[in-house]
Amino acid sequence: MNEYMINLDKVSRTYKEKNGTDFVALNQISLNVKKGTIHGLIGPNGAGKSTTMKILSTLLLPSSGTVTMKGIELQSNLNAVRQDINFIYGGERDLYWRLTARENLEYFSALYSLKGVEQKEKIKELLELVQLTDVANKKVETYSKGMKQRLQIARGLLNNPRILLLDEPTIGLDRQSAEEFKNIIRHLAANGTTILFTSHYLEEVEDLSDEITIISRGEIVASGTAQELRSNIGKELYVHAVVENVVNRKQAITLFSRYFGDELSVEKYVERTGNVIEMKVSLSNKKLDDVKLSSFVQNSKIREWKIGSPSLDEIYRYYTTV
Amino acid sequence: MRRWGTLIWLSYKEQYATFNLISFMVYKIVQPMIQVIFFVLLISKNGDSNIKSVVLTNIILAAVVNAAVYSGVILSNERVQGTLKLIVASRNDTFKIVFLRSLAGIIDAIIMVIVPIILAKFVLHIDINSIDIIAVVITVFLGMLAAIPLSLLIGSMSLITTDLNLFINLFIFVINFFSGALFSSQKLPYLWQVISNFIPLHNSIQFAMAIFNERQPHINWQLVIFSGREISISIVLIIVNVVIYKKFERTAQKGGTLELY
Amino acid sequence: MRVLLTSLRLQFKQSLSRSTYRFVIIIQPILNTILLYFILSNKNFVNVGEYLFVNVSVMNLWSSIVFSSLSDLTREKRMGVLGSNFASPVKFQWIYGGKVIANLILALWSFAVSYLIIQYVFDLNIVLPNVYTLITVYFLLLISFTTLSLFLSYFFLLNRQAIFWINVLEYPIYLLSGIATSIQKLPWFLQIISWLLPTKWIVGLLHQIFNAKYNILTSANVYGLLILTALYGIGIIVMNNIMERKILVEGQLEVY
Numbered sequence A: 001m002n003e004y005m006i007n008l009d010k011v012s013r014t015y016k017e018k019n020g021t022d023f024v025a026l027n028q029i030s031l032n033v034k035k036g037t038i039h040g041l042i043g044p045n046g047a048g049k050s051t052t053m054k055i056l057s058t059l060l061l062p063s064s065g066t067v068t069m070k071g072i073e074l075q076s077n078l079n080a081v082r083q084d085i086n087f088i089y090g091g092e093r094d095l096y097w098r099l100t101a102r103e104n105l106e107y108f109s110a111l112y113s114l115k116g117v118e119q120k121e122k123i124k125e126l127l128e129l130v131q132l133t134d135v136a137n138k139k140v141e142t143y144s145k146g147m148k149q150r151l152q153i154a155r156g157l158l159n160n161p162r163i164l165l166l167d168e169p170t171i172g173l174d175r176q177s178a179e180e181f182k183n184i185i186r187h188l189a190a191n192g193t194t195i196l197f198t199s200h201y202l203e204e205v206e207d208l209s210d211e212i213t214i215i216s217r218g219e220i221v222a223s224g225t226a227q228e229l230r231s232n233i234g235k236e237l238y239v240h241a242v243v244e245n246v247v248n249r250k251q252a253i254t255l256f257s258r259y260f261g262d263e264l265s266v267e268k269y270v271e272r273t274g275n276v277i278e279m280k281v282s283l284s285n286k287k288l289d290d291v292k293l294s295s296f297v298q299n300s301k302i303r304e305w306k307i308g309s310p311s312l313d314e315i316y317r318y319y320t321t322v
Numbered sequence B: 001m002r003r004w005g006t007l008i009w010l011s012y013k014e015q016y017a018t019f020n021l022i023s024f025m026v027y028k029i030v031q032p033m034i035q036v037i038f039f040v041l042l043i044s045k046n047g048d049s050n051i052k053s054v055v056l057t058n059i060i061l062a063a064v065v066n067a068a069v070y071s072g073v074i075l076s077n078e079r080v081q082g083t084l085k086l087i088v089a090s091r092n093d094t095f096k097i098v099f100l101r102s103l104a105g106i107i108d109a110i111i112m113v114i115v116p117i118i119l120a121k122f123v124l125h126i127d128i129n130s131i132d133i134i135a136v137v138i139t140v141f142l143g144m145l146a147a148i149p150l151s152l153l154i155g156s157m158s159l160i161t162t163d164l165n166l167f168i169n170l171f172i173f174v175i176n177f178f179s180g181a182l183f184s185s186q187k188l189p190y191l192w193q194v195i196s197n198f199i200p201l202h203n204s205i206q207f208a209m210a211i212f213n214e215r216q217p218h219i220n221w222q223l224v225i226f227s228g229r230e231i232s233i234s235i236v237l238i239i240v241n242v243v244i245y246k247k248f249e250r251t252a253q254k255g256g257t258l259e260l261y
Numbered sequence C: 001m002r003v004l005l006t007s008l009r010l011q012f013k014q015s016l017s018r019s020t021y022r023f024v025i026i027i028q029p030i031l032n033t034i035l036l037y038f039i040l041s042n043k044n045f046v047n048v049g050e051y052l053f054v055n056v057s058v059m060n061l062w063s064s065i066v067f068s069s070l071s072d073l074t075r076e077k078r079m080g081v082l083g084s085n086f087a088s089p090v091k092f093q094w095i096y097g098g099k100v101i102a103n104l105i106l107a108l109w110s111f112a113v114s115y116l117i118i119q120y121v122f123d124l125n126i127v128l129p130n131v132y133t134l135i136t137v138y139f140l141l142l143i144s145f146t147t148l149s150l151f152l153s154y155f156f157l158l159n160r161q162a163i164f165w166i167n168v169l170e171y172p173i174y175l176l177s178g179i180a181t182s183i184q185k186l187p188w189f190l191q192i193i194s195w196l197l198p199t200k201w202i203v204g205l206l207h208q209i210f211n212a213k214y215n216i217l218t219s220a221n222v223y224g225l226l227i228l229t230a231l232y233g234i235g236i237i238v239m240n241n242i243m244e245r246k247i248l249v250e251g252q253l254e255v256y
């Protein structure tokens, strides 16, 4: 068990809405993150990503379930984990705009009991890391969005966190800064920091993550390495097609049965605008005949056709579309 | 005309959207009344003042100042929300919009004068006759006229400063101080007395006091002078403000201050 | 402790960099003094200078509370820094205690400003009490207002309309502190509220210390202030728990 730095066990969280009803933002989430790995959390707006991050940042308690961080049960020991974690939320928040970058870092490092030479060194090192040394003595209000975001990153690293939580950290960063940020993250993970992050940039998630969890409407719908996620959907057959004149599920199945015969059973069928359909199908006979297949495609007025491994983007859409 | 009415009403509603009935009443009636009570008690320590005149003029003062501040606050809120940028960028004449919004303060002033006066009559048993009512109406009218350039000024300031609060505080002080409602302007050094004649609202308050203090009602030359002065000051200030506003707007666009939070 | 000092030092910087705050501690006392001077200038009693000083000082203290506990906190909320303070290993009340004390130390300079104006511009003689009395009173003001201010901070921390309410409270507080009229003239329930305000006891205490023969150790006002400080201290602990609950359980801290 102890190889996990972050461990969520059947964690739920409800919010009271204005009209008094309970809204379930997280429903029985279980999630493990191994030490020194980077774990990406993706899902549509309102899925519950930030709620998860807030719980882990000790800013919110779960309504039920157990959260364990570095082996310590979180709910009754908030202060025991605070020294060893930190978070970076995207955007320009979490900074004192009327202080300089250096003063901001002094202030926040004092909250984590850094002092004297150690404090000075750390601040110097971080300012260099995020390339703000030149403007360190200017007030934050004069900074651009990207500079503020970079200062946030420095703030989040002040206490050498063993667990780092990132909620859309690269939002508003330009390409180059985002790239540098990713390098920082990789470097941290290589040195043993455990990282959980959310992002809407799937490319970035695939690029960075050791493992990925997809969350939708407060529930985990898939979790694993990119490879595992892929084979989850694609190991039997994953079809992504643009088909003319297909209006419903039945027609699609009839159409595809013509080629696949009775062996086909549809596990998931998704229809999109513009005649695009996605299907997850199981086949008892997995051997596909390329010649037969291409003649089928031509005869069935299927304009585009793909069988095999889905991209992360497709996996994501597959799981998060209702 | 209907469109103007809608704009005024919507501006008004928008400003108080976050208020419920209770907080609205507290803000518009209870708070100003306690302020009036505070000053009236303080003033009456001197013992020599006409209580009716003190109460009525202070009610009017509080109402008009509050109404004038209203539009400044609305504008500064818009800055925070970022909608001001949209207004300035939109094709509509910015000035017209700001002007309309300052007119919305009239609704305030009316609420804030009528209710306290009724309360003053029945709770404090202040003897108010029909002449007083006419005087109040005319004074509120004059006061509202004076409030328009004042709220425009706040609106203009909000274009170029991030510390609008500071400006509003100073502004409230100047108006209160020179109004003559808190203490007789004759207590001021001579030069200041001259200045106070040119401060908005001063003449309206003098106008009201002349009627409240003189028991028998008749229109005399003094009243004409007071109201004439207030009207001309207001007109001149409105014109000056239009020029200032345009200038500040350009400064704001050039200096990029609209972007500040 | 070190956190308190860092918090204090950076708060000095932040506050002083704001023109609104410089206004509150320097310009506002001047304006209030001038206004009250003219309103009260017919008043025929000997110690009008002291009377002015006491009233203006209390008005200024209140302004500074409004500033430190509310507009500052709202600002922190808007900048989104509450979350990163809350989630740090240091106790929240120490962090914000430091900020409030910093603002009050600055605010107490407004006493000096109004003293100088009354004494030298208006030429009304104020006979200052001895140094020990001054230090004692200064200390009492600091602790009683710190606890009140921190208490109010908590109270309004999670309230969207904080600024609104605190502005609305300004004149009622002046009235209840006995500035415009003697508290005995108020209805009994208002008198009880006024006992809960440090400002009421401070007005009483400040009036007393100008009487050279008065021994402040026998002053009920001193004990009133001490008791209130303790009460608000307890209030802070209670409020801190409520706030933690609101953040952690009800999820009311809008971090994002």
Ligand SMILES: Nc1ncnc2c1ncn2[C@@H]1O[C@H](COP(=O)(O)OP(=O)(O)O)[C@@H](O)[C@H]1O
Pocket: A015, A016, A017, A023, A025, A043, A044, A045, A046, A047, A048, A049, A050, A051, A052, C250, C251, C252
């Ligand atoms: N404090 C709150 N009170 C009520 N509902 C909330 C609160 N915070 C978040 N929610 C709701 O919970 C859901 C999940 O929100 P969040 O975790 O922020 O999603 P995500 O970060 O994935 O976009 C959303 O529907 C949101 O409206």
Ligand SMILES: [Mg+2]
Pocket: A049, A050, A051, A167, C256
């Ligand atoms: Mg989110």
